[in-house]
Amino acid sequence: MRFILRILAAGLASFLIAGLVPSHAASYASRTAVVQNKEEKLVIKGSWIQEGPPSSKITAGFMVIENHTPADISLLSVTTDAARVVELHKIVLEGGMMKMQKVDSITVPANGSVELKPGGYHLMVIGLTRALKEGDEVKVNLTFAGNIEKTVSVPVKSRDSIE
Numbered sequence: 797m798r799f800i801l802r803i804l805a806a807g808l809a810s811f812l813i814a815g816l817v818p819s820h821a822a823s824y825a826s827r828t829a830v831v832q833n834k835e836e837k838l839v840i841k842g843s844w845i846q847e848g849p850p851s852s853k854i855t856a857g858f859m860v861i862e863n864h865t866p867a868d869i870s871l872l873s874v875t876t877d878a879a880r881v882v883e884l885h886k887i888v889l890e891g892g893m894m895k896m897q898k899v900d901s902i903t904v905p906a907n908g909s910v911e912l913k914p915g916g917y918h919l920m921v922i923g924l925t926r927a928l929k930e931g932d933e934v935k936v937n938l939t940f941a942g943n944i945e946k947t948v949s950v951p952v953k954s955r956d957s958i959e
């Protein structure tokens with residue numbers, strides 16, 4: 797009887813180990829993901845600034861901003877060393893016409909993202925201090941609510957290379 801119990805106990809132990817190892821591995825993986833998100837509350841992806849004709853002093857910048865927090869975060873202002881001013885714009889349909897409109901902020905939804913893209917939200921880069929050619933990199937500083945600052949190096953691309 798005692799022998800049978802010992803076999804049962806051994807069987808139970810190996811069953812538990814077999815069951816625990818994968819679940820432990822899974823919980824470890826999800827824990828590291830959470831830690832990464834805490835370090836990177838906001839993630840900027842696929843950013844680019846449109847190459848304009850050399851005579852142009854104005855261009856536009858685009859990117860995807862991911863918010864890995866449970867609260868909305870607003871983009872409030874943007875600066876760059878390549879232009880005098882950067883405005884936040886969106887394109888709205890007004891009376892059948894596409895119009896650009898300045899906005900005070902762009903909200904990045906909690907656990908979501910916002911895409912700045914041609915035909916939608918974009919950064920209006922005004923008063924270029926140098927000509928921007930495909931292959932150049934432009935330093936862009938983004939200020940969000942809650943004193944969150946992000947500096948990204950944004951590549952200059954021609955519109956043709958995107959579409």
Ligand SMILES: [Cu+2]
Binds near residue numbers: 885886896897918
């Ligand atoms: Cu604009």
